[in-house]
Amino acid sequence: MPVTPAPGESELAERLAARTLELIDIPSESREESALAAHVANVLREGGAVVEDLGDDCVLAYPAETRPSVLLAGHLDTVPAQGNLPGRIERGHVHGLGASDMQGALAVMIELVLARAPYAALFFPREELPSVDSALTPLLSRHTLDHEFVVVMEPTDGQLHAGCLGNINAAWTFSGRSGHSARPWQADNAIHRAAIGIAALASAPSIPVVSNGLTYHEVASVTRVEGGIAANVIPDRCVAHVNYRYGPGKTPEEAEKRLHAMTAGLGELEVTGNSGAAPAALDHPLAQKLIKAGDLTVAPKQAWTPVAEFAAAGYAAVNFGPGQTAQAHQRTESITIDGLLHAHRVLEAFGT
Numbered sequence: 001m002p003v004t005p006a007p008g009e010s011e012l013a014e015r016l017a018a019r020t021l022e023l024i025d026i027p028s029e030s031r032e033e034s035a036l037a038a039h040v041a042n043v044l045r046e047g048g049a050v051v052e053d054l055g056d057d058c059v060l061a062y063p064a065e066t067r068p069s070v071l072l073a074g075h076l077d078t079v080p081a082q083g084n085l086p087g088r089i090e091r092g093h094v095h096g097l098g099a100s101d102m103q104g105a106l107a108v109m110i111e112l113v114l115a116r117a118p119y120a121a122l123f124f125p126r127e128e129l130p131s132v133d134s135a136l137t138p139l140l141s142r143h144t145l146d147h148e149f150v151v152v153m154e155p156t157d158g159q160l161h162a163g164c165l166g167n168i169n170a171a172w173t174f175s176g177r178s179g180h181s182a183r184p185w186q187a188d189n190a191i192h193r194a195a196i197g198i199a200a201l202a203s204a205p206s207i208p209v210v211s212n213g214l215t216y217h218e219v220a221s222v223t224r225v226e227g228g229i230a231a232n233v234i235p236d237r238c239v240a241h242v243n244y245r246y247g248p249g250k251t252p253e254e255a256e257k258r259l260h261a262m263t264a265g266l267g268e269l270e271v272t273g274n275s276g277a278a279p280a281a282l283d284h285p286l287a288q289k290l291i292k293a294g295d296l297t298v299a300p301k302q303a304w305t306p307v308a309e310f311a312a313a314g315y316a317a318v319n320f321g322p323g324q325t326a327q328a329h330q331r332t333e334s335i336t337i338d339g340l341l342h343a344h345r346v347l348e349a350f351g352t
Contacts, residue, residue, distance in 0.1 A: 009341065012111075016340040017094050019107035024087035024096035030133075033057050033076040033125035040076070040110065040123050047114040054143055056135050061113050062120035070286065070351070071120045071147035072109045073306065074102050074154075074321075075127030075136075082331040093334040100323030104335040105153035108322055108343050118351045120147060127306060130169065131275035136306050140313040149286040150315050151347075154305045155323025158342050159297040160290060162318055163211055165218075166255055166277035167304035168244040172197065172222075174267040178236035187234035191227045194238040197266035198222050201242070204262060209247025212280035214300035216247040220262060242269070245304070248279045275304050278311035287318050294346030296320070320346070 028036040037057040044061040045051045052060040057076065062068055078098035087096025094104065109121040122145070126135045154161070174194040179187025207218040220242060227238030242263070246255040252274045263269045280300065281287055291298060301307065301319050310317035322343035327333050 012344065013337050013341045016107055016111060016344060017089050017337045019110060020094045020099065020104045020335065020340065021087045021089055021096070023103040023106055024094070024098055025085070027081070027085065028076050028078055028098070029080050030077040030126050030128045036076050037123060037125065040106070043110060044113055049113050054139060056139065057125040058135060058139050059123040060120060060145075061123075063113060063116040063118070065116065066118065067146060068118045068120045069148040070118065071122055071145060071150045072112070072347070073122045073124070073150055073152045073310070074105045074109055075306070076106070076123050076125050077128050078103070079128050079329050084331055084333060092337050094337065094340075095332070095334040097333060099327065099333045099335040100155050100325075101328035101333070102153060102155060102321060102323050104323055104340050105155075105321040105343070108340060108347070109153060111344060112347055117348060119347070130273040131167070132273055134309065136309045137312075140309060145315070147315070149284060150307075150310045150317035151290065152305055152307050152310065152317055152319050153321035153343075154319045155325045155328050156301075156319050156321050157324055158294075158322060158339055158346075159299050160287075160318055160320050161299050161301035162214055162280035162282050162287075163216070163248050164278045164301040164305045164307045164319070165216055165245040165247060165303060166250065166252060166308065167273070167275045168242075168246070168255055168259055168271060169273040170242045170244070170259065170269050170271045172240040172242050172263060172267050172269050174238045174240070176234070176236045176238075179234045181232045181234055184234055188236070190235045190238040194225065194227065194240055194267065197263065198225070198240055200266060201262060207247075209249060211248035211300070212282045214280050214298070216300045216302060218244075218246050220244040220259065240267075246277060248277045250277060252276045276308050276312055278308040278317070281311070281316045281318055284316040287316070290318070290320065290346070290350050293350035294342075296346070
């Protein structure tokens, strides 16, 4: 998505890139976001914005003149560093930890509020952790946000991604009987039992789910396997970690029932986390206005995002951000300056 800066926009592009780099260079791995939250609050306060400390490193900011009806939302935390700090600007990209997911989006949010665009901006921690550690869901239960529409600025490659999948994590335990590996018939190999279960789950086809004309795909995967204590011992226990993504329209309870059915009779399944899905809120007039403002491609969000938490609390929300989905969580993570400028342009047009 190449973007040629219009006259006067080169300075904006440089400012967005510099702001992104500034945020990257303040380490903010999950549970360590306080320094970045304080920095963002200070930058916005010094720039004349109204800044509210909502507790738990949650920061709300908006131009002093008004309380906008549209909320831009983004998380402060990143995944652990992979040798990608400090960041750098090079050949039209900003490189570094969280560049695409999602310090570039935070930079766009900050610059829009400082420019007195008609938006409020919410910055919150711990999005990269399991749902039980969420800071956003507790915030939405204790604090009413007076906004009609939410734009969650997750990486979307400059497209509008509607709705999101639900996300279940589960421990799938297989039990056997330990014994000497020279005489396996005297034992019961839990890893072999797990292999049968994993093969059965792997053969399950993805299931298409349609919401508001968009097709999502329900998928179940084993993401980690743990078992065995020694090279000459038949293991009596093996645990497979299962991740199940389910489509809009299915409740968390229905999704758990479905996953239990998929694994029935093969080991013991314990759900350890369940984040609900969100419908595609494309019928909201502000969603349509945003699409038209940037002539945006619309796609289903084949992942989980905080759109689900906003939807559960009664807010209409979509995903739109400058980050590149393929760059998220990579050791070589980066974001294009073109992408930053494109997102800023679209949201400027949306706000008029």
